[in-house]
Amino acid sequence: MNSAGLTLNNREEVSCLARSLLAAAEPWLDSNRARLDLGNSCAHYGHDIGGIEAFSRLLWGMAPLLAGGETPARLMDYIATIKAGVTPGHSGYWGDIGPFDQRVVEMAAFGLLLAIAPQPLLAHFSEVERQRLWRWLKQSEQAEIPDNNWHFFPILVQVGFRAAGLPFDMTVVERHFASMEAYWLGEGWYSDGPGRPRDYYIAMGFHFYGLLYARLMADIDPERCALLRQRATRFARDFIHFFDEEGAAIPFGRSLTYRFAQGAFWSACAFTGLEPFAPGVIKGLVLRHLRWWMRQPIFDRDGVLSVGYCYPNLVMAEDYNAPGSPYWALKTLLVLALEESHPFWQAPELPLPPLAAQHSIPQADQVLVRQGRHLWMATAGQLELNNYVNTEAKYCKFAYSSRFGFTLERGRFGLPHAAVDSMMLLSEGDAYWRGRRDCERVETWDGIIYSRWRPWPEVQIDSWQLALGEWQVRVHHLFSDRPLESAEGGFSLPGQQVNTRVEPGACWLHSGESRSGILDIGTPARCGEVVMTPPNSNLMWPERCAIPVLRGELSAGEHLLCCAVWAGDSDVTGQEPPRLQREGQQIVICHGERQTAFRLVATGRTL
Template sequence: MPVAPYLRLPPTDRVLSSRTGWTRAHWEVTADRMLDALVPYATPGLAQYRLPGRSSWSGIVCDGLEGFARSFLLAAFRIAGAGGAVEPALIERYAAGLAAGTDPDSGESWPRITDCSQQMVEAASIAVALHETRPWIWDRLDTGVRERVAEWFSGFVGGRTWDNNWRLFQVVSEQFLASVGAPYNRTDIESGLDRIEDWYVGDGWYTDGDGQNFDYYIGWAMHLYPLLWSRIAGPDDGGRTAVYRQRLSRFLEDYPHFFGADGAPVHQGRSLAYRFAALAPVWMGALADCTPLAPGLTRRLASGTMRHFAERGVPDERGLLTLGWYDTFLPSTQPYSGPASPYWASKGFLGLLLPADHPVWTAREVPLPIEEGDRYTALPAPGWLLHGTRHDGIVRLVNHGSDHKPPFDPDAALTDGEEDPHYARLAYSTATAPESAPHAAARGIDNHLALLAPDGTPSRRGRIHRSHCAGRTAGSWYAAELPGDDREYRIGTTSVLHGPWEIRVHEVEAPAGATVREGGHPVAHALPPVGASGPGWSMARTAEGLSSAVVALHGWDGAPGTGPGAAEVARDVESNAYGPHSATPCLRLDRHPGGRSIQVSLVALSRDTLHPEVLREAVSVRITAGEASVVLTFLDGTTVEVGTDAGRAEGAEAGRA
């Protein structure tokens, strides 16, 4: 799509911004449109914005507070970035909302901040916005209003938050109280900052709370709030700021590899309705003067992503952000998501705090990594492989680490209940989304190797147990369970990247009679994708030419005592954030004989025309003696040997001998 359908934007500048055409003026116009669109939904005193859409589990009043707080963050970046030179009405709206929201007699006052309440999340946005706009809003508020605001924030003092990124909401809010001379608890701040040290896992990565919780919250929360805190704390930071800057710098070295040439971020994790909030760490790197990215790359990445959404109707015709990705799509949201929740996307406008003459706004754009060549990036901290291909601009994420499960308990069941399709899948990409509607997620087809019970119930990839992640390979296993069967069956997978392909080597334990099924990437569109299948291959293709294929390389064609292999295209409707019609290519092996088997498949996602019937010629598979390893040989002569559990066990026995 060449233009943003619902925005009247300035002319593009193809000299300064040869890749995107966007300048600072485009960002300002987009911010102004989003802010103006909220006015019809304001309560009379402007303390709440009650937007249309599904309510959250917190109720309409808290949802209204969310509308104020998150849009105030956007307004703050716009006001402060312009040095206060904005329409006076914008400043007046939020000043009036602060007065009414903290007045118990206004009829639209905000709920008190209590332990683990949603108000804690929103208060942090208000605290940041008040700090950044202090000369234009806080310093001009009546003394009584300032006292009421501080008293409302006092609900944090000595309070309890959820033990994850929420700890940082308390840190930022109480530091704001300290900055305005209001009562606060220094221990709350220090303990919150100390707690995130437990979650730092290296190479710039945190986990969001205990466990393997890796997603965009690492960027738009775990890296963002510590450095927002340091902006409020100033020199009284106890030396922490230098550490946070170094960690963010390391994180940003790899972060551009998460974005496709069209600006799309990899579609993985929760709260995806925040969309371009994924840009927050990129802007913060420049704001905190710790980015390893060239100024022209910072703007290329940020403007490319903002333009990507604008060209696909975000914000919508009303100027609003909906609960979804492009259009409204509730299965990609969570119960805590209300109609104003998407306005955490305001964090994506953090770059407006940088002055207009800053190099990120004045330097010429430079290409993204994927625009310069194919890229392979191993991220051992989250257990991910990234591979991007220049010719079609797609980035694919191979997941062998993030499962959003509680911390490992050796005495607990390994499966830990239900899986989340935004974490449990083997792969994600910038061009596809997982099948996340409940009816489709229950089928568990896309990017998953499952055992099927006789009634068709699939095993779930719950806790991910890592084995390795380096170079172009990564591996993990999960414990499969089937209804009526008390045993757990080990399903191990090693992913090998080569060109645009992922080769999956599966080691499958299964009960006799079970069906083994594997799905590739789901593709979705407004029109039904075309599907095709043949002996040992299956493919789906959208009207725009995005193709997904899965090809059997070994172990899918049946063996003595098993049923025949099969290939098919699984279709669904209203199950995918990328379009109402979706299709997933998959392979199936019926009547597993029981015990252990090896299945090898090639998974492809491309905007090229795919010929899956010949893709099996691209790689040959050899199983070594005793099934100790699987040797993959590609047409270019590259050879990769993948060790198996049998081989490792044999090595262990030899070592004992």
């Protein structure tokens, strides 16, 4: 796929991008088999359903083109594939679905297609063929599905049925919305199921689909549609803090291979006419995000989207990521359903509005910090209960960065494999490392996150994460019944040409335009060290990376470990590091004229 020369400044350029994305994948379309085979890697649902997924995900780009009045070059191949896929007895039949079936996910794309472009599609279907499509999609009505964002997929199918003049069942819609109401946390936020994380699925899932519903069903379900718009408006005031001035978003959580689906929420705002910010601001969010991604090497030699984040990388894939999975990124191209005369396209592109340097989100236990050319997020309590690959690395670190990414675990034996960036890891002296995973308690208030966690049942750690200007401060109150080794890391840098400064109580790295460091504050008890990771560990860079680390040995008993972390432009001196003072159980962090105080949580033991 060649996006060279595309400025992505207007609708025609974005349309050209969409057509190019589709064209790169279409040579692998087999309309007789009703599959799109893009590669040889596999997801847990196998190659066959993976081929169905790959085809259906192209519809997220094809449907807006049709709705916007364009005719994709290979429209009739798409139609032939759909007809084959929904015809029982045909060699390409997509089959009857079972419990927790991936095909239910992919049905949502057909719901969108039927909802926003019913005539350009169904004009090529006979009545018998329409009935076959309806019957195949109708399986979603009674499907057994996970208790999470999947509830929206049967809803979108019903929305498509209604728009296309096919029989639809409002009780299906009611049932699934009732299930999702249990996830509502308030102030614009859901969790992705009971006790589940608050990650990009809230934006590209719940609110994206909710806004589609709000536009397409407003005439028959006005009260719910108004509520969905209200919730999305509130969410937007938090979500804008996830994007930097260049269009990059903070990588965090699972399903990062969907890439520019991170910005799909803003496209849904435009599609729905929702204006949490001026149309030019929303336009800028969408277009800068697309431009940033088009500058990354995310395509293979044939121009097909790869599995990975900023480069092809199967190490970071979940077990549900097949070769065609990344094409969910096309959801952000929903703005192509809007005609050239729409306010979104007519508005001049605007930069981000003035945003606070620090923004706390208690519902998500996140604190966002905007620091020059470095946007980062502190978080806690975000365990993914399904234990997807690299869950701790994707959810449980102390911080995530739009500029420095994060490192994936490549093995528990040996610190270089253990993803120590933005983590504190502990070992019993055997080179097997454990860090924060589940949290017993989490509290978030203005710029501070507190968590209690146990790497072993007999080892208790209370951690405070503080955002103080450009500095990230971490305070750990630890009790252990055994001696332990500790290692705590800052943000990683690409490690080919890294200059280092290592000393007692500090480690600083310098590489090109970037600098990253970590230092003990209070009473230094740890030594600086540089840890080099294996290739393909960091989501941003394929080469080996360097992590600034503090190392130390802990005797059995109680300890107070405190560090300050800084990363950013190499030519920025930065403010003076914070200082720690302790008065009994009272901890005071001094930073300039600001003082932040809190008390250590009672443990039943005397420090």
